[in-house]
Amino acid sequence: MxxxxxxxxxxxxxxxxxxxxxxxxxxxxxxxxxxxxxxxxxxxxxxxxxxxxxxxxxxxxxxxxxxxxxxxxxxxxxxxxxxxxxxxxxxxxxxxxxxxxxxxxxxxxxxxxxxxxxxxxxxxxxxxxxxxxxxxxxxxxxxxxxxxxxxxxxxxxxxxxxxxxxxxxxxxxxxxxxxxxxxxxxxxxxxxxxxxxxxxxxxxxxxxxxxxxxxxxxxxxxxxxxxxxxxxxxxxxxxxxxxxxxxxxxSTAVRYWQLAPLARTVRPVRGAPGPTPLPLPWWKPSVHLRLTRRQTYISDRILACRDRSDPRIRHEALRLALARNASGTEAAAIAEAALIVAAVEAHYADGATGSPPRRGGGDEHTVSSSDLVHIARALRSRIVKDVRTRTRNGQRP
CATH class of the missing domain: 1.20.1070 (Rhopdopsin 7-helix transmembrane proteins)
Structure with missing residues (x-):
């Protein structure tokens, strides 16, 4: 050698x-x-x-x-x-x-x-x-x-x-x-x-x-x-x-990042239950605490606009998603995202005009935190975007 x-x-x-x-x-x-x-x-x-x-x-x-x-x-x-x-x-x-x-x-x-x-x-x-x-x-x-x-x-x-x-x-x-x-x-x-x-x-x-x-x-x-x-x-x-x-x-950091679109979607909601947590500097709390705060922030605002939820929107979005060959999990997330988007838009519109809450059939459906990431991802769906556009234009199913 x-x-x-x-x-x-x-x-x-x-x-x-x-x-x-x-x-x-x-x-x-x-x-x-x-x-x-x-x-x-x-x-x-x-x-x-x-x-x-x-x-x-x-x-x-x-x-x-x-x-x-x-x-x-x-x-x-x-x-x-x-x-x-x-x-x-x-x-x-x-x-x-x-x-x-x-x-x-x-x-x-x-x-x-x-x-x-x-x-x-x-x-x-x-x-x-x-x-x-x-x-x-x-x-x-x-x-x-x-x-x-x-x-x-x-x-x-x-x-x-x-x-x-x-x-x-x-x-x-x-x-x-x-x-x-x-x-x-x-x-x-x-x-x-x-x-x-x-x-x-x-x-x-x-x-x-x-x-x-x-x-x-x-x-x-x-x-x-x-x-x-x-x-x-x-x-x-x-x-x-x-x-x-x-x-x-x-990972916790990725889940925190994935929930950002949903947090922005529910931001217009006012009057969420409980006090809004104070802003936290990046160098102090752990990522786990930030994720918990973001999940709470989203869940509270979904709850606050529940009176504007219309179950017909969820059913229609679910039907369309399944018709477009979405899987059961994906279709359920799209349906939930459509319901939330419509409720947020209605809440914001009623708040701006001073109108009282409008119940759409007394929907008491709740969303678990484990589903929030799927819902955030579903916001990119064309079905959800169409629901947002129709709601902003004052159209109801």
């Missing part, structure tokens, strides 16, 4: 992606310490991010050379990469199992233990097979092809490809099926994940397996290894994004 390291430029995407995943893991570390191993979902997330960062870091050519040099074993980086990749595959399955599993249910933990045992055994077996085989000539990027016919090394390569492919197909299938049952950022994240693991399978597993199979049959399909290598970083980052998107979508 020479003493010159390969150029770092080609490794930069691997190191940047690895650093981002490691940073995300470190941000979760305090919560993991507080949980003391009792939160399987959080433990799965941290394990996935840590192992993913390790895979990306060790796959870079500079890292491969350094591992081989520091250990004094010509191809020591190869089994390290394979073991990390197989561990990452097992962690992916465990995370999805715990992510979807019911809180407190024993089934996800039982399935997780089986997965951990199976993939843990595969990791150990990879190390054993490498120790039994002979790989004296250093191969930084073509190890799979160069040793495709070498006893024990051949079986090691086949083992890691099968383990990784099974995990990619399993996670991709679970995420795709689950995405049909949910909405919002969770659906987006699951679809991104399904795409990422399809890239894992089609772009890496199949390409590498085909190149190795070519060597077994006397063909030279080395270009497939080059294609497979280029798929590692983007598919891993896409997978990390798929896990992070739903978590970000559920």
């Amino acid at each position: 020479n003493g010159v390291l390969p150029p770092l430029d080609g490794d930069l995407p691997f190191y940047v992606s690895s650093g981002l995943m490691l940073l995300a893991c470190l941000l979760k570390l305090p919560a993991l310490v507080r949980a003391r191993g009792r939160d399987w979902l959080l433990s799965s997330i941290c394990a996935l991010l840590f192992l993913g960062a390790g895979v990306l870091f060790i796959t870079a050519q500079t890292s491969i050379v350094l591992v081989n040099r520091w250990t004094g074993v010509p191809n020591m980086a190869a089994p390290v990469v394979y073991m990390l990749l197989v561990a990452f595959s097992g962690a992916s399955i465990v995370l999805v199992l715990n992510w979807r599993g019911e809180t407190g249910s024993a089934k996800p933990r039982h399935s997780s233990r089986i997965t951990i045992a199976a993939y843990g055994a595969a990791v150990v077996l990879i190390g054993v097979l490498f120790a039994l085989g002979r790989a004296p000539v250093e191969q930084r990027t073509r190890f799979d092809l160069y040793y495709a016919n070498t006893p024990f090394i051949r079986e090691m390569i086949l083992l890691y490809l099968i383990a990784h492919a099974v995990a990619s197909l399993t996670v991709g299938h679970l995420c795709r099926r689950w995405s049909r049952e949910v909405h919002g950022t969770l659906r987006t994240g699951l679809r991104v994940l399904a795409t990422a693991y399809l890239m894992h399978f089609a772009g890496y597993d199949l390409m590498t397996a085909a190149a190795v199979f070519g060597r077994w049959t006397g063909h030279t399909w080395d270009v497939l290894i080059v294609i497979a290598r280029t798929m590692i970083a983007p598919s891993a980052v896409l997978g990390a994004a798929g896990f992070v998107i739903p978590l970000v979508g559920q």
